[in-house]
Amino acid sequence: MAEQKKMVEAITSMDVDFAKWYTDVVRKADLADYSSVKGCTIIRPYGCAIWENIRDILDGMFKETGHENVMMPLLIPESLLQKEKDHVEGFAPEVAWVTQGGQEKLTERLCVRPTSEVLFCEHYSHIINSYRDLPMLYNQWCSVVRWEKTTRPFLRTTEFWWQEGHTMHETAEEAMAETEQMLNIYARMCEEYLAIPVLKGRKTEKEQFAGAQATYTIEAMMHDGKALQSGTSHYFGDGFARAFDITFQGQDNKPAYPHQTSWGMSTRIIGAIIMTHGDDNGLALPPAVAPIQVVIVPIAQHKEGVLDKAEELRKRLSAICRVKCDASDNSPGWKFAQYEMKGVPLRLEIGPKDIENNQCVLVRRDNREKTIVPLDQLEEKIPELLKAVHDGLYQRALENRENRTYTATSMEEMIQLANEKSGFIKAMWCGDLECEMKLKEQAGVTSRCMPFEQEHLSDVCVCCGKPAKSMVVWGKAY
Amino acid sequence: MAEQKKMVEAITSMDVDFAKWYTDVVRKADLADYSSVKGCTIIRPYGCAIWENIRDILDGMFKETGHENVMMPLLIPESLLQKEKDHVEGFAPEVAWVTQGGQEKLTERLCVRPTSEVLFCEHYSHIINSYRDLPMLYNQWCSVVRWEKTTRPFLRTTEFWWQEGHTMHETAEEAMAETEQMLNIYARMCEEYLAIPVLKGRKTEKEQFAGAQATYTIEAMMHDGKALQSGTSHYFGDGFARAFDITFQGQDNKPAYPHQTSWGMSTRIIGAIIMTHGDDNGLALPPAVAPIQVVIVPIAQHKEGVLDKAEELRKRLSAICRVKCDASDNSPGWKFAQYEMKGVPLRLEIGPKDIENNQCVLVRRDNREKTIVPLDQLEEKIPELLKAVHDGLYQRALENRENRTYTATSMEEMIQLANEKSGFIKAMWCGDLECEMKLKEQAGVTSRCMPFEQEHLSDVCVCCGKPAKSMVVWGKAY
Structure with missing residues (x-):
């Protein structure tokens, strides 16, 4: 269709310029916009809804494994950041400093948190006393700021949103098991929900997190063959505990230092989704986190009964999926292109002939396969096809990785x-x-x-x- | 019981020193802790879980009324903050300024957002073009920083967490209706979920929000008779739109300025919950947001079958409420005091005799009324009693307000x-x-x-x- 073609022409082809294709998708699928602060982006409603879905799934997995959420301050006094030598060396060069509060010049600079190890450690030094207090399994959802020179939406921005888990354990073994458990949760998130295959492994010392004794990572391959670090989990040993004088009375009544981990996944994972699954028609979203899983496009909607039927289906299907009906004036061709651009996993087309035959057409975003489905089988077919889209995306990404x-x-x-x-x-x-x-x-x-x-x-x-x-x-x- | 008495003695009585009582409850119920940044607190897991429950309820109401979430930058360039005269006059004296990013001294100071009107307005100036783009109904969940001289946990802190709605409308009437709608949502939140009666009204010009044409508020009365502003909703007219040059093509094809609102509710509402419902035994939580709605305390738990039965009940009841079973070594008396301090709405006691009689004891936190309930009626009785606790808290607060x-x-x-x-x-x-x-x-x-x-x-x-x-x-x- 002409409109579809026109819309598609508006994105640069992946093979011509992958970086430009990426930026086009981010803007045209309404995921993010630039702000007037260098390197800071605005996450728009469609991008934000993806992030909320990711957050809810991850948060559920964190809570299932006994973690609790807290809210830590945004600002860190310079002296606190300096308490752990390797950590401050890693972060000091890239932080934003607050030097003035209200009318007063501060006597000590405060940095906008680039990560919160030191805040957690200071708090832990107040609340950990006995082995009975351990493990302390905390997580926080927040944004952090790192002064970046070159930035790209989702992938590298001065401010980004993430979760940071910070845990304290009685023994090194337990802390190492936690590090592994959380890496596995990230891998499950990627593979089972985001349809992104990942390599699990350990970082070399050079690539380790500032202050960590071991850093574990999941690495995903983007469509262009480049790697994206998609989640990390760190084992700290007792280095921070010593620096912050966090001790607990052990089961043997003697004082001991607890063993620490931290782990994080950020809005960068949205960049991974875009670059793993997207194509020349735009975004392709894994069904588990797609804000709209099924879009209903009425065909010949001016004809009697079409819009009513489409709306009736929307109501009915809202019980089993996130569904939207687009009854706007735009042509079906425009709508097809629009929701392909936005990566909606399934399109449901229904027109006068379909209504006559008590059926509709379902089109998969991943391979454009069309299926004619009797209306009374939708509750069964839609979950099946959403699963098929997930599997299709995963397989394509896996093949890309194997081929490359x-x-x-x-x-x-x-x-x-x-x-x-x-x-x-x-x-x-x-x-x-x-x-x-x-x-x-x-x-x-x-x-x-x-x-x-x-x-x-x-x-x-x-x-x-x-x-x-x-x-x-x-x-x-x- | 001795233990209970001892624990209760650890909080200052409300009548002796209400301010001290408040701080005691905040600390002993594990709601918040101080950080090393002046005026900034840490919201601990129990406080954070209350906030997440509030967030989920409010967010649901916002989405039901067509609002979408976005994520805006944390930092605002000074020149952007200065664009609206009244607004900058209101906020400039109390903001934290970032003057250094990484190794570079910034050419323009950035303030840590004290509120985000100007960020939204700048974004709106890029994305609003036609009346078809309106209304623009955005909200964001975030924290903001205001440099406060004297602070108190939840009530007034340098950093606090909130949501801020920022909407743009075609007409003044529609914007005013939005302001009213959101104030009503806040009032519903307070009355139907938090059991806090509120007065709805308009602020005088002196008390108006910086840059607003009208500010609406819900005012709650705390137990000591003082007022707490618990949510506000502002009508801005087109002042910001003019300052930020936000125009849209109207239905008459002429350019026009949209009409704006903003509205917010913050973690301060947790302070309202504490001071409205608390008593000399500690916190009393409205069931809708209580992290634990029912705590099971096994009596004589060393006796055969008690812990098994308690755990069996926990599993069964987790289908209908947020339930915890405390099988720790602490005495029942200690547990009674502990969960009263934490404001858990219902306590379920079960001991050998109860098991024999196939019953348990349910105790309401608000009035300590005990009910003996046959075990097979729990699915019916617990929701009834949770509702009764809500109503009891509401009535007591309403009477306090009327009497004062x-x-x-x-x-x-x-x-x-x-x-x-x-x-x-x-x-x-x-x-x-x-x-x-x-x-x-x-x-x-x-x-x-x-x-x-x-x-x-x-x-x-x-x-x-x-x-x-x-x-x-x-x-x-x-």
């Missing part, structure tokens, strides 16, 4: 792959920072993670030829 | 009442700022509101004796 995952056993191969292909490159590594830096300089790739599922590709480091310690997945990242 | 509402027809009466009583004082007013100021200076009261339900108490102003324009409710406020 390469293996390098020599530096020449690594450089060639990094230059000619875009994707994950598996290679063995000796564990030395020097080799990691060389790979970055010479091949332009960074270590994404050391996957938990290790493979033995060769005996030696791809860079130096010394004995290899682990297989690393390398790539270019957002 | 006075009428003054002369300045002498006004001063005497203000000195000797604590409560609302109704009096006629000529409408002049001068009289309003005199009442503040001489009687120490401020105008709370001009209630929508006006009464004719006399023909003349209580202060100057000139013809009266309206009845005002005066009082001392938090």
Whole structure:
């Protein structure tokens, strides 16, 4: 249809310019807008509704595993941030400083929180006394600010929204188990709800979170072959506990330091959804978080009975899914393009002929497959098709990742792959920072993670030829 | 019981020192804690769960009336804040200023939002074009910062959490109807969910929001007779629209300025809950927002079958209410005091004798009334009793308000009442700022509101004796 074509022409094709395609989708699907503060975006209602769906699912999983929400202050005194050496070194260069409050110049600068470890630790130092108080399983939903030089909606913004879990445990083992549990929750969120396959693994020391002893990550591959870190979980040991003098009386009556974790997933995951599933028609949303799961488009709506039937269906279907009926003046072609752009998983078309035959047409967003469905079977068919859309999106993303995952056993191969292909490159590594830096300089790739599922590709480091310690997945990242 | 007495002694009695009682309850019921940032508090899990319940109810009412959520930036450039004259005059003296971002000194200061009118207006100037885009019904859940000199948890804190609705309409009438609709939603929230009776009315010009043409308020009376402004709704006219050059093409094809509203309710409402319903045993929570609605206390839990039965009941009742079973080592007396302190609406006691008789004891938090209930009637009785607790709390609060509402027809009466009583004082007013100021200076009261339900108490102003324009409710406020 002409209108559809026109609308589609308004987005840059993915293959022509992926970055431009991304920005076009963000703007045209009404996900976000720029604000007048450099690097800060406005999350518009459609983007916000996706985030609320993600929040509700994650929050449910956090509460099921015994976590409680708290609300921590937005501002951190400079002296508090400085208490843990590695942490402040990691964050101080990129924070926003408040120096004036009301009419008074502050005697101590306050930073707008870039993350809240130190706030939690100070609070924990007041409320943890005995092993009976442990584990302390807290989470907070908030926004944080990191002064970024170059920004892109959802992927890297000066302010972003996230949740941050901060927990304290009696033993190191329990804290490590928590770190693993939360990484698994993030992986489930991605795979079972967002249809995004992820690699689970550990970050190299260089890529570790500031102050952490170990950082675990889930890495997703975007449609263009680049990696996106989609959630992280950190084991801190007792470093912060020592710095903040958090002790508890152990079961043996002796004082001890608790062991700590933190973990987070942010609005960046919306960027992952866009770049994993989107296509030249726009966004494609995983049904679990789509603000509209089914859009009803009446055909020949001026004809008697069509709008009534469409509205009747909307009411009926609202019991089983998030449904919208678009009865506006726009043409069906315009509506088709509009809701494809917005990534609505299923389109339901109903016109006079369908009504006569007591049926409608359901069209999947992922592959445009049409199914004619008797109206009395909708309650059964819609959940089936939503599941099919989820599976279709997941499969396509998995195939993309498999097709774009390469293996390098020599530096020449690594450089060639990094230059000619875009994707994950598996290679063995000796564990030395020097080799990691060389790979970055010479091949332009960074270590994404050391996957938990290790493979033995060769005996030696791809860079130096010394004995290899682990297989690393390398790539270019957002 | 000894333990219970001891625990209760740990809170200051309301009648001895209401302010101290308040702080004791906040701390001992684990609602909030102080942070190391002056005037900023940490909302602890129990307080946070109350806020999440309030949020979910309000958010549902906002969505039912067609509002959508967005997420706006935390930071506002100084020049943007200055665009509307009255607004910046109201807020500039109490904002926190960011002057440094990362390593760079900013060329323009950014303020941490004290409220977001200007952010919404700037966004609206980009997205409103035609009357077809109106109304624009947006809301945001966030925290804001106002540099306060003296602070108290929930009531007045440098940072607080709230929602702010910001809407744009085609006509003034529609915007005014929105202002009224939202005030009614706040009143419903207070009365139907929080069991807090409220007065609805309009603020005097002096008490109006910075930049608004009219401010509407719901005023609640706390147990000590002081007023708490519990929600406000503002009509802005087109002042901001003109300042931000927001225009739309009207149905007549001519450009026009839209009409604006904003409205908010904050974590301060938790302070209202504490001070309206609490007593010398601690908090008393309205069932609709209580994190735990029913606490099961096993009696003689070492006896065979007691804990199993208690746990069986917990599982069963979790289908109809938020229920917790406390099987800890603490004595029943300690538990009674603990959950009274935490304001849990219903306590369910079950011991060996009860099990034998297939019954349990239900105790209401509001009046301690005990009911023996056959176990097979719990699904029916618990909702009934939760409703009874709500009604009991509401009635007590309403009686308190009625008992503490006075009428003054002369300045002498006004001063005497203000000195000797604590409560609302109704009096006629000529409408002049001068009289309003005199009442503040001489009687120490401020105008709370001009209630929508006006009464004719006399023909003349209580202060100057000139013809009266309206009845005002005066009082001392938090």
